[in-house]
Amino acid sequence: xAAFEQIYRTYSEASYYLxxxxxxxxxxxxxxxxxxxxxxxANINKYRGAGSFAGWVxxxxxxxxxxxxxxxxxxxxDHDVEVVEISSNNLFxxxxxxxxxxxxxxxxxLPSVSxxxxxxxxxxxxxxxxxxxxxxxxxxxxxxxxxxxxxSLRQLSNNEESDNASNRSTAYRx
Amino acid sequence: MHLTxxxxxxxxxxxxxxxxxxxxCQQRLEHLLVIRQQLSDIxxxxxxxxxxxxxxxxxxxxxxxxxxxxxxxxxxxxTSMSLAASLVLFAILLSPPFKDNPSQASDLEVxxxxxxxxxxxxxxxNGQLKLAGIKQLQFQLGQLDAVIQQAYFDQLxxxxxxxLWQQRQQLISNxxxxxxxxxxxxx
Numbered sequence: 001x002a003a004f005e006q007i008y009r010t011y012s013e014a015s016y017y018l019x020x021x022x023x024x025x026x027x028x029x030x031x032x033x034x035x036x037x038x039x040x041x042a043n044i045n046k047y048r049g050a051g052s053f054a055g056w057v058x059x060x061x062x063x064x065x066x067x068x069x070x071x072x073x074x075x076x077x078d079h080d081v082e083v084v085e086i087s088s089n090n091l092f093x094x095x096x097x098x099x100x101x102x103x104x105x106x107x108x109x110l111p112s113v114s115x116x117x118x119x120x121x122x123x124x125x126x127x128x129x130x131x132x133x134x135x136x137x138x139x140x141x142x143x144x145x146x147x148x149x150x151x152s153l154r155q156l157s158n159n160e161e162s163d164n165a166s167n168r169s170t171a172y173r174x
Numbered sequence: 175m176h177l178t179x180x181x182x183x184x185x186x187x188x189x190x191x192x193x194x195x196x197x198x199c200q201q202r203l204e205h206l207l208v209i210r211q212q213l214s215d216i217x218x219x220x221x222x223x224x225x226x227x228x229x230x231x232x233x234x235x236x237x238x239x240x241x242x243x244x245x246x247x248x249x250x251x252x253t254s255m256s257l258a259a260s261l262v263l264f265a266i267l268l269s270p271p272f273k274d275n276p277s278q279a280s281d282l283e284v285x286x287x288x289x290x291x292x293x294x295x296x297x298x299x300n301g302q303l304k305l306a307g308i309k310q311l312q313f314q315l316g317q318l319d320a321v322i323q324q325a326y327f328d329q330l331x332x333x334x335x336x337x338l339w340q341q342r343q344q345l346i347s348n349x350x351x352x353x354x355x356x357x358x359x360x361x
Contacts, residue, residue, distance in 0.1 A: 001230060008226050015224040030225065033360050037229045042237060045290055092181040092202040097209050104216050122183075123214040146183060 004041050010031035011054070012037070015061045021119045022065040024108040036064040062120060066134050069112045091150050096157045106156050121146050182206050282332050285339040292346040311349050318342050
């Protein structure tokens with residue numbers, strides 16, 4: 001048990017951070033991290049050394065987070081932000097997050113699957129093929145979800161900016 | 175022709191001639207990289223609660239059957255898990271969390287896999303081994319596992335580790351062969 005505890009101490013923070021980035025909720029991230037470590041311990045003799053141990057743990061945490069999202073999705077319907085148009089080459093014409101004060105809150109407004117795909121691909125460096133396998137879907141599912149996630153995030157950011165401008169204008173008039 | 179968002183998102187621009195000469199496309203990539211960095215800076219507002227005690231308790235309750243008949247089976251399973259955990263621990267002490275360090279399959283890995291496979295056979299033979307044989311094997315494996323762990327800790331050569339793993343494999347194989355021979359005698 002001492003060895004397991006040491007493994008937990010080494011990876012618990014990174015696992016918790018990853019779970020939090022994917023799901024955006026502290027309590028759920030704790031739960032995911034907890035369940036993922038039980039799986040790490042139960043399956044440790046299946047780790048064959050093909051690839052880093054950290055990568056193996058990370059994959060278990062990511063899978064656990066996706067399981068959670070999938071079970072959550074079965075209970076409620078995700079309301080996607082309506083994306084008027086997904087243009088093929090104008091998503092990054094400017095940094096629309098430049099004036100964003102709280103990206104954490106903004107990404108929490110994304111549908112859970114979109115947020116997960118965005119983080120797994122853009123931050124954690126997983127390929128579309130791997131993400132598709134994790135979700136049990138096609139590669140095009142991952143590509144389209146990622147594109148929509150960026151488009152939704154841009155729209156949310158623009159909405160927030162408009163709201164802030166409107167609030168400033170109201171305050172100025174008073 | 176300007177690069178698509180898809181090409182930028184998937185980092186598919188390195189060998190693109192247009193990209194190397196196009197200022198707007200390079201500017202778009204710069205914006206994407208800033209956004210990506212902002213996303214990776216997301217951290218939970220509060221520190222994580224130490225969950226070790228609860229994880230340990232839940233793990234033991236799931237993997238320690240209360241029935242005394244299952245004690246032997248559990249011994250082999252937990253022994254296998256504990257050794258794997260110890261060896262992994264030595265390996266990870268040298269690498270930081272979540273930094274990929276892929277290693278190629280080696281003779282050593284094949285040997286470890288073979289050991290695990292044989293140990294699984296022991297699990298399936300639960301209850302069929304003679305008590306004296308079990309005690310002796312437990313003692314010998316315990317001693318050998320400690321030596322193997324020390325070899326990893328001291329970062330000894332792969333050749334040295336291979337010899338130790340071969341000894342371990344031989345030890346389990348001999349027990350399994352003896353078991354089969356005793357079955358034949360009984361018939």
